[in-house]
Amino acid sequence: MKIFLQLGLILLAFCVVATALLAYVNSITKPQIDSIQQKEAEETRRKLIPDSDFEEIQGEFTYYIAKDSKTGEVKGYVFTAEKNGYNGPVKTMAAVDKDYNIIAINVIQQTETPGLGTNSTQPKFTDQFKGKTVEQLIVDKDGGVPPNCIKAITGATITTRAVTNSLKESIEMLKTQVQTKNITPNETGAKEEVNK
Amino acid sequence: MSFMKELTKGIIKENPTFVIVLGMCPTLATSTSVNNAIGMGLAATFVLICSNIFISLIKNITPDKIRIPVYVIVIAAFVSIVDMSMAAYLPALHKSLGLFIPLIVVNCIIMGRAEAYANKNNVINSIADGIGMGLGFTLALCLVATIREILGNGTWLNIRVMPETYDPMLITLLAPGAFITLGLLMGLMNMLKEKK
Amino acid sequence: MGFLGQLFTMAISAILIQNFVLSRFLGLCPYLGVSKKMDSAFGMGMAVIFVMTMASAFCYLIYQYILVPFELEYLQTLAFILTIAALVQFVEMFIKKNSPALYKSLGVYLPLITTNxxxxxxxxxxxxxxxxxxxxxxxxxxxxxxxxxxxxxxxxLAMAGIRERLEMAEMPKSMRGMPSGLILAGTMALAFYGFMGMKF
Structure with a gap:
């Protein structure tokens, strides 16, 4: 029995040392990881709507209001949409103008099939979203009529659907969020929305 | 045995992937692009060298009965360090390697070298063995990745090598292509060996 | 979807669409190493099912009730591999004591599972x-x-069945063993790609 206790103690000692080491590394890398994630998101937002300042609105559906950095005029909204693709979640960051028409999108996270679903990150695919209205967010294979629809990537219809439908759902959510927020009057920029 | 001999044996004569046939999972999963292959290879090499050094150092104070759990703790600790540092300083690579970083823990090459080599040899030779085996693994990965990336995407290290008109053989990037590429490569190696 | 519907979806997905070996590249060492004989493949398979189920349960509990509350998520890899190693050891001892017959057929594969x-x-x-x-x-x-x-x-099991027959086949000497096994795996993966569109 004594030998088992001794062995157990040695193992325990190794565990304690390993844990302490990991805790130390974690304390160094954690802030760095967090800041990288924030910075990446910030950069993507800037790419979608250039020359803007962003204001985060937290709630059931978190989104950002993009305001012109000079005039302060509301240019649109930025949000992240997410849905299951073929191989896991597909995350898309999108910018819409005040009429909820898409300005630009960027697929920020996906684990789709290399060579097929991964083409969703290419400009060739994302550019076709520019200027689309909510009604036009339908995949051609689901009955959309070109050019008022999204052309599916060859061999990756599921990925295309994930991006398109997640955007559609998120824009609807954004609409209700923006409207409920505007009923309680606060900012000048937001008030204009009610009058429209 | 001399330091240089220990160093070079892992690269060709006892190549962990082609000759000893260990660590198949990461070889197949992360060889979709040369970029990923280098990242994975170097991460595994780092863990291999560190664990070889450490296990060689503590070989006299660990009781024989619990040596395997001790190896597991040591390897897991180094893998976690690599995982966290990569997330902090090389976020893009970390994202594309994904699940396979924590899975370095169960990469048979590392465990195999700990048990078969570092446990019996001194620190200097263990370092050489770690570097050699690690580089052998990295080279094998790169070889498979080179074939798959050129045929499947028309590029090498993201530089276009095939003419624009080349229609990529997508299958080499998908799972079946990975198996078949590695199978044919191994067959070729055997053939070359026989000729000698 | 009811419970059974969800269960069915998960089963199809785990077994056919996102098969661990053929589409996720996990567990290749035993897949290529222990698939030469039908008997040993069966023993290995049973041992893996058992350990995977147990490991899922234990690792989940440890993550949910120890690592998350204490914000120790970074210890995940270390904690999981130790749990699995301990589990395998424990299962081995338990089977050895209570069912020597089972131990005889599974015993040799158990230690291998830690590194699966x-x-x-x-x-x-x-x-x-x-x-x-x-x-x-x-x-x-x-x-x-x-x-x-x-x-x-x-x-x-499918792989072992094919390889048993392949033993008799004539082929170049350099392709025997591992190379032909890998190409076989590639062909199987190709067949499994047919399930790809089956998404619920």
Missing amino acids: CAVLGVAILNITPLADGTRYNFIWAVLNGFLSGVGFTFVL
Whole structure:
């Protein structure tokens, strides 16, 4: 029995040392990881709507209001949409103008099939979203009529659907969020929305 | 045995992937692009060298009965360090390697070298063995990745090598292509060996 | 979808569509190493199903009730691999004591399972958030472990069946053994790609 206790103690000692080491590394890398994630998101937002300042609105559906950095005029909204693709979640960051028409999108996270679903990150695919209205967010294979629809990537219809439908759902959510927020009057920029 | 001999044996004569046939999972999963292959290879090499050094150092104070759990703790600790540092300083690579970083823990090459080599040899030779085996693994990965990336995407290290008109053989990037590429490569190696 | 519907979807997905070996590249060492004989493949498969189910349960509990409350998520890899190693050891001792017959047929494969990345893989995948940001609950995590194990055993047995016959086949000497095994695996993976469109 004594030998088992001794062995157990040695193992325990190794565990304690390993844990302490990991805790130390974690304390160094954690802030760095967090800041990288924030910075990446910030950069993507800037790419979608250039020359803007962003204001985060937290709630059931978190989104950002993009305001012109000079005039302060509301240019649109930025949000992240997410849905299951073929191989896991597909995350898309999108910018819409005040009429909820898409300005630009960027697929920020996906684990789709290399060579097929991964083409969703290419400009060739994302550019076709520019200027689309909510009604036009339908995949051609689901009955959309070109050019008022999204052309599916060859061999990756599921990925295309994930991006398109997640955007559609998120824009609807954004609409209700923006409207409920505007009923309680606060900012000048937001008030204009009610009058429209 | 001399330091240089220990160093070079892992690269060709006892190549962990082609000759000893260990660590198949990461070889197949992360060889979709040369970029990923280098990242994975170097991460595994780092863990291999560190664990070889450490296990060689503590070989006299660990009781024989619990040596395997001790190896597991040591390897897991180094893998976690690599995982966290990569997330902090090389976020893009970390994202594309994904699940396979924590899975370095169960990469048979590392465990195999700990048990078969570092446990019996001194620190200097263990370092050489770690570097050699690690580089052998990295080279094998790169070889498979080179074939798959050129045929499947028309590029090498993201530089276009095939003419624009080349229609990529997508299958080499998908799972079946990975198996078949590695199978044919191994067959070729055997053939070359026989000729000698 | 009811419970059974969800279960069916998960089973199809784990066994056919996202098979651990053929589409996720996990557990290849035993897949290529222990698939020469039908008997040993069967023993290995059973041992893997058992350990994967147990590991899913234990790792999930440890993550949910120890690592998350104390904010120790960074210890995940260390904690999981130790759990699996301890589990395998324990199972081995238990079987040895209570069922020597079973131990005889499974015993040799048990230590190998610690380094089977499918086991650690399923434990990590179980706690990775799904598309809607939620995670599996305990029951689904265990079921996922079990079904993934079944998927592993399924292709392992198929592979062993083909390889037994391939022994007799004539082929170049340099392609014997591992190279032909890999190409065989590639052909199987190709066949499994046919299931790709089956998404519910």
